[in-house]
Amino acid sequence: MRVVERPAxxxxxxxxxxVLYAASIAMLVHASLGNMPWDVLSQGIGRRLGWSLGTxxxxxxxxxxxxxIPLRQRPGIGTVANxxxxxxxxxxxxxxTALLGDLPLWGAILMTAGGIVVNGVATACYIGAxxxxGPRDGLMTGLVARTGWRVRWVRSGIEIGVVATGWALGGTVGLxxxxxxxxIGFIVHLLLPRFTALSGPRPARTTEPVALTGR
Known part of the structure; x- marks a missing residue:
C-alpha cells in the first residue's frame, strides 16, 4: 500500500x-534513582570532562x-533533529527540575515513574513520525543487518556495555x-500503533527489525 504523506x-x-524525550531524561536524572542506559554514559563522560549533560x-x-559509516546506515531528518x-x-x-530541590524518596519514585511513562510516549511519538x-537505533539496526544477530542480543549487548562504561565513569545507575x-518496551509497544496512525497510514510490513529506544 502506498503511504499518504502528511509532512506537517x-x-x-x-x-x-x-521535546518530551529531553524532558524525560531530565526527570530521571533529577530523581537520582538511575538514568536511562545511554544517559548513564553521557552523564559519566560529562562528569569526567566537566561538560553539561546536554553537551x-x-x-x-x-x-x-x-x-x-561502516554499517552503511543513512540518516534522515529525524536523525539530525534527534x-x-x-x-x-x-x-x-x-x-x-532543579527548581524542585531535593526530592524525598516518594517524590523521586514518582518522578522516575513519570519520566519513564513520558519517555515511552516520546519514543512512540518520535518513531511513529x-x-x-535516532543515532542509537541506527547503530543497533545496522549491527543487526551486518551481523545477522538477533535484535534483542544486539540491543542488550550495546546497553549493557554503555551502562557499565557510564557507571565506571561516574554515571548514575540504580533501580x-x-x-x-x-x-519501556511494553509501553512503546502499546503506544506505537496509535502514534503511527496519527502521522498517516503505516508503511507496508518489512522484515527489518524495529528499534524501541527512540534514540
Missing part, C-alpha cells in the same frame, strides 16, 4: 516527541553517528535504570 503532521509529531549527549550522539533537539533541551529541562532513526529497561 509528521514533523510536528517528531518535534513533540523529541555530553550531543558528543555521544555524534560519535555514534560516526559508527554508522541529536540537536534532545541535546540542546536537556540542560534547560534540568534547570527547571517515521522521519529517520530507575532497571525499571526503565523492564518497562
Amino acid at each position: 503532521a509528521r514533523l510536528t509529531q517528531l518535534v513533540i516527541g523529541l 555530553a549527549t550531543i558528543v555521544v550522539s555524534l560519535a555514534v553517528l560516526v559508527c554508522w 541529536v540537536l533537539v534532545i541535546g540542546l533541551l536537556v540542560d534547560p529541562f534540568l534547570a527547571l 517515521r522521519l529517520g532513526p 530507575g535504570t532497571l525499571a526503565y529497561a523492564v518497562s
Whole structure:
C-alpha cells in the first residue's frame, strides 16, 4: 500500500516527541534513582570532562553517528533533529527540575515513574513520525543487518556495555535504570500503533527489525 504523506503532521509529531524525550531524561536524572542506559554514559563522560549533560549527549550522539559509516546506515531528518533537539533541551529541562530541590524518596519514585511513562510516549511519538532513526537505533539496526544477530542480543549487548562504561565513569545507575529497561518496551509497544496512525497510514510490513529506544 502506498503511504499518504502528511509532512506537517509528521514533523510536528517528531518535534513533540523529541521535546518530551529531553524532558524525560531530565526527570530521571533529577530523581537520582538511575538514568536511562545511554544517559548513564553521557552523564559519566560529562562528569569526567566537566561538560553539561546536554553537551555530553550531543558528543555521544555524534560519535555514534560516526559508527554508522561502516554499517552503511543513512540518516534522515529525524536523525539530525534527534541529536540537536534532545541535546540542546536537556540542560534547560534540568534547570527547571532543579527548581524542585531535593526530592524525598516518594517524590523521586514518582518522578522516575513519570519520566519513564513520558519517555515511552516520546519514543512512540518520535518513531511513529517515521522521519529517520535516532543515532542509537541506527547503530543497533545496522549491527543487526551486518551481523545477522538477533535484535534483542544486539540491543542488550550495546546497553549493557554503555551502562557499565557510564557507571565506571561516574554515571548514575540504580533501580530507575532497571525499571526503565523492564518497562519501556511494553509501553512503546502499546503506544506505537496509535502514534503511527496519527502521522498517516503505516508503511507496508518489512522484515527489518524495529528499534524501541527512540534514540
